[in-house]
Amino acid sequence: MSSPGFEAFLARLYVDEAARRRFLDDPRGVARAAGLDEAEVDALARIDRAGLELAARSFAAKRASLTAAKARR
Amino acid sequence: MTDGRDRVGLAWRPELAAAILTHLDRVDVVEVIADDYADAGSRGLRPLRTLAAQVPVMLHGVGLGLASTIDVDTRRLEAIARVVDTVRPEAWSEHLAFVRAGGHEIGHLAAPPRTGATRDGTARNVERARRIVGAAPLLENVATLIDPPGSDVDEPSFIRDTVTAARTGLVLDLHNLHANAVNFGFDAADTLPRLPLDRVGAVHLAGGRWIGRLLDDHRHDVPDAVFVLLEALAERAPRPLTVIIERDGNFPPFASLLAEVARAREAIARGRARAASVAA
Numbered sequence: 001m002s003s004p005g006f007e008a009f010l011a012r013l014y015v016d017e018a019a020r021r022r023f024l025d026d027p028r029g030v031a032r033a034a035g036l037d038e039a040e041v042d043a044l045a046r047i048d049r050a051g052l053e054l055a056a057r058s059f060a061a062k063r064a065s066l067t068a069a070k071a072r073r
Numbered sequence: 074m075t076d077g078r079d080r081v082g083l084a085w086r087p088e089l090a091a092a093i094l095t096h097l098d099r100v101d102v103v104e105v106i107a108d109d110y111a112d113a114g115s116r117g118l119r120p121l122r123t124l125a126a127q128v129p130v131m132l133h134g135v136g137l138g139l140a141s142t143i144d145v146d147t148r149r150l151e152a153i154a155r156v157v158d159t160v161r162p163e164a165w166s167e168h169l170a171f172v173r174a175g176g177h178e179i180g181h182l183a184a185p186p187r188t189g190a191t192r193d194g195t196a197r198n199v200e201r202a203r204r205i206v207g208a209a210p211l212l213e214n215v216a217t218l219i220d221p222p223g224s225d226v227d228e229p230s231f232i233r234d235t236v237t238a239a240r241t242g243l244v245l246d247l248h249n250l251h252a253n254a255v256n257f258g259f260d261a262a263d264t265l266p267r268l269p270l271d272r273v274g275a276v277h278l279a280g281g282r283w284i285g286r287l288l289d290d291h292r293h294d295v296p297d298a299v300f301v302l303l304e305a306l307a308e309r310a311p312r313p314l315t316v317i318i319e320r321d322g323n324f325p326p327f328a329s330l331l332a333e334v335a336r337a338r339e340a341i342a343r344g345r346a347r348a349a350s351v352a353a
Binding site: 003005006014015043050062066 | 141142143171173174175176177178179180181183185186188190191194217218219220222223256284285286288
């Protein structure tokens, strides 16, 4: 497993809160609609939900600090 | 060059620059974030060249996203190549992470799915980096708050297999290893023998904070557990160690960082002494 499409799906989950909400409401449906294969759908159905929220929050904070640092330059 | 001895240094940050330069008798090596200079012209790179004339420099990348099934961006590699060509560091490094995909910039280091496909994609990307930059990056294990979805091997296997497939060395970040051990319930010390210790080209130490899991934020002191891991590593590592203490913010008085440098030297010395006594 692991493909450009799977990575793109994960990246969107990490940065797009609305997409993340839709996914958490229906992991299999949203993953299938994105064209992922059944092994990838299964993997996403087992996702570490607590970790996903913590990681997404951490990535958002990092992006905000990078934006602030660029603005200071 | 290590001259066959273990070394300890600091990550180069603007807030620490003056203090590092006045304490080069206690700082063996510095590590500079390559991405900070990726857009710099020759004038912008001149201070780095001057720095490299005073102290051994390693360059560290954070934005390539090499651990991916997606090809690394050639323009980003060319920018790193310009920095490497100008500074002539001892080595350069990147992370076992992906940072973007499908047009989404994650903004930080995301642990990739630990799979054969990621291993092979990383090896391809490292080969492209080797070709464009002129040397392969060492690859660093990353901390993660999420158990990487889609993984089919554990972290030590993924690190070992990927670094081997990429024919390069490892930056072993002991705080990242510690954080993952805390977050996902394994023993970091037990993991050390499963890592390619003969390929360790540098070691990172840092600190973090608890947010429901342990976040590697580089804004806190190096915890005791990480010094214990360093001692265990020094007992097993067959090559001289180059250790970098990374502090990115919430900077303490510089004396505190020098105390961490000294503590790292002591941990290495204890580990080396134990190895020598076992061998005798």
